[in-house]
Amino acid sequence: FNEVPEGFPVPGKTTIYDASQTIDLDNADLQGGFLVKVLVLSIDPYMRGRMRHPEKKSYSPPFTIGEPLANFGVGVVLRSENPAVKPGDHLYGFYPFVQYTIQQNAQAFRVLDNKENLPWSAYIGVCGMPGETAYYAWKEYAAPKKGDVVFVTTAAGPVGATVVQLAKADGLKVIASAGSDEKVAFASSIGADVAFNYKTTPTRKVLEKEGPINIYWDNVGGETLEAALDNAEKGARFIECGMISNYNTQKPYGVTNLMKIVAQELHIHGFIVGSIRDKYVDEFYSKFVQRVASGEIKYKEHLVRGLENAGEAILDVQSGKNFGKCVVVVADE
Numbered sequence: 001f002n003e004v005p006e007g008f009p010v011p012g013k014t015t016i017y018d019a020s021q022t023i024d025l026d027n028a029d030l031q032g033g034f035l036v037k038v039l040v041l042s043i044d045p046y047m048r049g050r051m052r053h054p055e056k057k058s059y060s061p062p063f064t065i066g067e068p069l070a071n072f073g074v075g076v077v078l079r080s081e082n083p084a085v086k087p088g089d090h091l092y093g094f095y096p097f098v099q100y101t102i103q104q105n106a107q108a109f110r111v112l113d114n115k116e117n118l119p120w121s122a123y124i125g126v127c128g129m130p131g132e133t134a135y136y137a138w139k140e141y142a143a144p145k146k147g148d149v150v151f152v153t154t155a156a157g158p159v160g161a162t163v164v165q166l167a168k169a170d171g172l173k174v175i176a177s178a179g180s181d182e183k184v185a186f187a188s189s190i191g192a193d194v195a196f197n198y199k200t201t202p203t204r205k206v207l208e209k210e211g212p213i214n215i216y217w218d219n220v221g222g223e224t225l226e227a228a229l230d231n232a233e234k235g236a237r238f239i240e241c242g243m244i245s246n247y248n249t250q251k252p253y254g255v256t257n258l259m260k261i262v263a264q265e266l267h268i269h270g271f272i273v274g275s276i277r278d279k280y281v282d283e284f285y286s287k288f289v290q291r292v293a294s295g296e297i298k299y300k301e302h303l304v305r306g307l308e309n310a311g312e313a314i315l316d317v318q319s320g321k322n323f324g325k326c327v328v329v330v331a332d333e
């Protein structure tokens with residue numbers, strides 16, 4: 001991490017690729033820990049929020065200038081002095097953005113047995129933090145009832161696409177929005193009853209025709225949230241997952257019709273995935289991952305090869321260029 005961006009992160013400026021440090025894979029002192037080869041790293045929207053000045057408070061810590069970025073990933077153990085992990089184990093957890101890393105705390109990682117034979121990248125997408133986000137918050141806050149209409153934003157991404165499919169599995173009418181015609185076609189293919197490109201069709205128009213809505217899954221905030229508020233049924237549930245339309249601007253959030261919350265007796269549920277994890281994590285790994293492996297739950301991936309391209313990948317996600325879960329493939333096995 002090189003510099004706090006003002007607007008969108010700039011590859012080569014906000015972040016730089018630094019190949020100056022090396023590690024002796026055979027002889028590096030593990031100090032009781034384990035040496036991991038990083039295979040895949042996740043690029044998530046919230047990483048933009050971590051690119052801030054340290055005095056600004058938020059729910060996740062700021063990145064430190066001069067230090068590697070860090071996020072979820074999967075790596076394979078090459079050598080270990082810790083009895084809890086052995087060479088060949090694949091570990092899901094939080095990694096610095098490097099090719100090889102010595103780690104000490106085995107408890108911080110989940111050993112993936114991958115009986116399902118999924119690609120490792122799936123464990124940082126639909127079977128990782130974004131899939132968990134969709135699964136946990138849907139269970140915790142959606143309270144779906146027969147005949148309900150749900151509106152899901154960023155419907156081709158790992159969170160949105162999973163929500164679309166969970167809502168369909170619960171028998172609801174699903175309205176889905178995304179930022180390109182290809183993404184819209186994908187949203188339809190995974191079950192959305194109404195899918196539209198919000199860049200060419202006003203969200204408000206679609207909701208007026210297809211709503212009112214009983215559940216709103218908000219990944220974008222701003223004028224989309226405003227349109228959802230104006231088209232909410234009495235007692236609707238708003239699952240406030242993200243507000244990406246504001247992550248790269250200094251502008252105010254600009255929602256002008258908040259009185260609808262009172263008038264329509266809305267339930268607004270903001271959440272951070274880690275806070276609702278404990279309740280559902282076991283069933284996520286025992287049941288949901290199976291549904292992905294069986295092909296019932298579908299997903300798309302946007303693979304970017306090479307750690308040196310991580311900066312571009314971050315910009316792809318902030319600007320909507322990614323089609324599916326954005327993954328940096330650092331190395332093959």
Ligand code: NDP
Nearest residue numbers: 045133154157158159178179219241242243245272273320
């Ligand atoms: P995605 O892979 O879907 O990537 C983000 C997408 O946001 C882009 O592809 C783009 O899709 C859309 N987007 C970008 N800019 C805008 C804009 N100005 N207006 C509208 N849409 C925009 O991301 P994820 O599925 O990983 O995450 C989706 C949301 O969930 C994010 O808001 C994220 O912050 C949030 N999140 C929240 C968590 C929590 O604990 N609360 C945990 C994980 C994620 P398109 O082309 O369709 O516009």
